[in-house]
Amino acid sequence: MRTYAFNEDLSCVPSKDFDVVIIGAGIAGIYSALNLDAGLRCAIINKRGSNDSNSIFAQGGIASVISMEDSVEKHIEDTLVAGAGLCDIKAVEILVEEGPEDISHLMKLGVAFDTDESGKLSITREGAHSCNRILHCHGDATGFHVTKVLQNCLAKRKNLHPMEGFALADILTDCNHSVCGVILQDSDGKYLRINTANVILATGGIGRVYRNSTNAISLTGDGIAAAIRAGAQVANMEFVQFHPTALIHPGLSGRYFLISEALRGEGAILRNRKWEAFMKDVHPLADLAPRDIVSRAIISEMKKHNLPNVYLDITQKSREFLQKRFPTIYGECMKYDIDIAINWIPVIPVQHYFMGGIKTDTDGRTTVSGLYACGENASTGVHGANRLASNSLLECLVFGRRAARDINIRTAKQPDFCPISKRENELDISTVRFNIRDTMTKQCGIIRNGGDMQKALAVMQDYYDKLSGVVLTNVTETETLNMSTVAIAVINAAIARKKSIGAHFRSDDN
Ligand SMILES: Cc1cc2nc3c(=O)[nH]c(=O)nc-3n(C[C@H](O)[C@H](O)[C@H](O)COP(=O)(O)OP(=O)(O)OC[C@H]3O[C@@H](n4cnc5c(N)ncnc54)[C@H](O)[C@@H]3O)c2cc1C
Structure with a gap:
């Protein structure tokens, strides 16, 4: 059923x-x-x-x-x-x-x-x-x-x-x-x-x-x-693909603003605080290496130097060029007083594509x-x-x-549907949403390992069990059931894939 x-x-x-x-x-x-x-x-x-x-x-x-x-x-x-x-x-x-x-x-x-x-x-x-x-x-x-x-x-x-x-x-x-x-x-x-x-x-x-x-x-x-x-x-x-370069700034909240890869396509270079262009030592394509490689290199650079972010440098291009070629990025960065023609852009990797x-x-x-x-x-x-x-x-x-x-026209049929539940949700939904996101980010994010993922799975399964079969009274509650469902499917697949490949990276892959 x-x-x-x-x-x-x-x-x-x-x-x-x-x-x-x-x-x-x-x-x-x-x-x-x-x-x-x-x-x-x-x-x-x-x-x-x-x-x-x-x-x-x-x-x-x-x-x-x-x-x-x-x-x-x-x-x-x-x-x-x-x-x-x-x-x-x-x-x-x-x-x-x-x-x-x-x-x-x-x-x-x-x-x-x-x-x-x-x-x-x-x-x-x-x-x-x-x-x-x-x-x-x-x-x-x-x-x-x-x-x-x-x-x-x-x-x-x-x-x-x-x-x-x-x-x-x-x-x-x-x-x-x-x-x-x-x-x-x-x-x-x-x-x-x-x-x-x-x-x-x-x-x-x-x-x-x-x-x-x-x-x-x-x-x-x-x-x-x-x-x-x-x-x-x-x-x-x-x-799950993490994009290496999202703008990070104290004034930003909610959705992270993407600094498109096209910037690196036009010559932008990732740098740490010492001006070093670290990607050239990581991959033959340097700053244009695949996203997962760039994301992991940034995380490792941040850890090595205890930095909250790294920087993207496109200051070698003129302001005129940048305003014409990247009007959205130029305008968005200016909102935070970052003039990309003269300032490096502070960036971190964030979830981006599935x-x-x-x-x-x-x-x-x-x-x-x-x-x-x-x-x-x-x-x-x-x-x-x-x-x-x-x-x-x-x-x-x-x-x-x-x-x-x-798609062809089909004849609508009656659904095989009967569950009528009277059980009410007893969870604090905003805490659950926070915990799902926090757990996924920490335990099934850019770098994963089997032990952490098993713990994350137990958390998600508990939420899922408590949310399925209850009367969901609004979209946020329904979304939360969905978030736990998707999280379980992501974690199960990540646990099952023992070797790192592509965007899936396990620190316990040996
Ligand atoms: C910042 C950013 C930059 C990107 N840049 C590029 C790029 O340059 N090139 C490229 O190829 N890709 C890019 N991508 C990826 C690309 O934009 C997406 O993969 C693509 O747009 C997905 O399109 P979609 O129609 O599948 O979904 P979306 O465009 O995300 O549309 C999803 C729709 O589903 C609706 N929806 C969701 N849940 C429900 C629900 N429960 N009930 C009813 N409606 C629902 C939403 O309201 C929305 O209308 C980028 C992504 C981001 C986030």
Whole structure:
């Protein structure tokens, strides 16, 4: 018998009908919606408003083979190397070969990628890419620009119905283990049921399961947790990417501001307090080494010299260049009196991206019939043990389109649902959320070991046991159950993987 976060009387919940429901309105969710047949009525659900997504924060850009010096083979090779041998080669080939088609589609929809003086698309390089292939918009505001264009297209489509302020609580399945609906919860804790035979999960990453993250505040892994409850398989859950360079400043709280890798692509150098450029002794690619290597090198540098952070130095570039190429970063740093043309930027590594997620095939199908996943909450196999920078937006596009294409109208069936619980939550939710984040950061973060992870697992299991089967009265409580569910899946996968690889690093790996 499967479990649900929703533990009340389903027959008392008001309901609506749609052909398709997409959970998440980031680039993966909206782009898949735009690729649905215009005859399908589709609801696009979004937890906290149209600006609450990781997509909107994406700075660097989208990887795609554009230049004559580049090739599909090189992009595939770079992706496979970053993935440390754990990528699904077929998925990587689809990503790289079909990506340029989706870039053209974006341009037809109105996305204006930056161009050089001659009018050619301007492409830059990021860490672990062997060629310049990163397209960007408005310098470092790629995600914002692409999201806004897609939102405008969405607003014009009569069959697409955005519903803001609703959080996915559960996916309903029937006795054949096929999707037959979803349960949503609004900001007052009230439930709404949508009957549908097709659900696309596009709920993004799991950043808020960690203490420090670049992710949007609502990203508590809800889609992955709901998929686990519905019996879907997950994969690669141990692979959590930490970005080496997030701005740290006493005036900052909440979401950490990312200093894009594109800065290092343009020549920025990581330094310790003694001016030393320490990455050149760590890896042949120096500051452009893969993210996990740079993150660990920074942590080790901080420990060695007892520093709260290291620094990123781009002062060799002119102010004019920096203002034009990195307007967002330049402006954000200026808010804290850091003029990046003359000051080094204080940075630390923080949680940034999730390579694992709901296991899908190359058409976005999960192991539950009628349930699809795309974007950061999916594990398509393209990232393996580590993501190549700027492949994630490309993945949202390619596999969002493929999931949409695969969807056919199905007949809604009755859910196999009966749990009605009267048990009330007895935990102090804000303490639990703090403890989950603190424990994950300390015991299943950048550097892990088996003993710590077993302790963390016991903590998470205790929270999970106390939260499942109770009546969850608001979104925060539901999120907290989700956080413990995702944390357990991450820890279990990390315990099971004994050897360090990619973003997964164990100090007891010997
Ligand atoms: C600061 C930053 C910079 C980045 N830069 C780049 C880059 O340059 N290039 C690149 O390729 N990648 C980049 N990434 C990664 C990339 O932005 C993400 O992987 C990608 O945008 C994920 O898109 P998505 O549509 O899957 O999820 P998101 O864009 O995160 O959207 C998730 C959606 O799900 C909704 N949601 C979540 N939970 C629920 C729920 N329970 N119910 C209803 N709705 C829910 C949210 O409200 C949101 O609408 C960056 C990420 C960050 C954080």
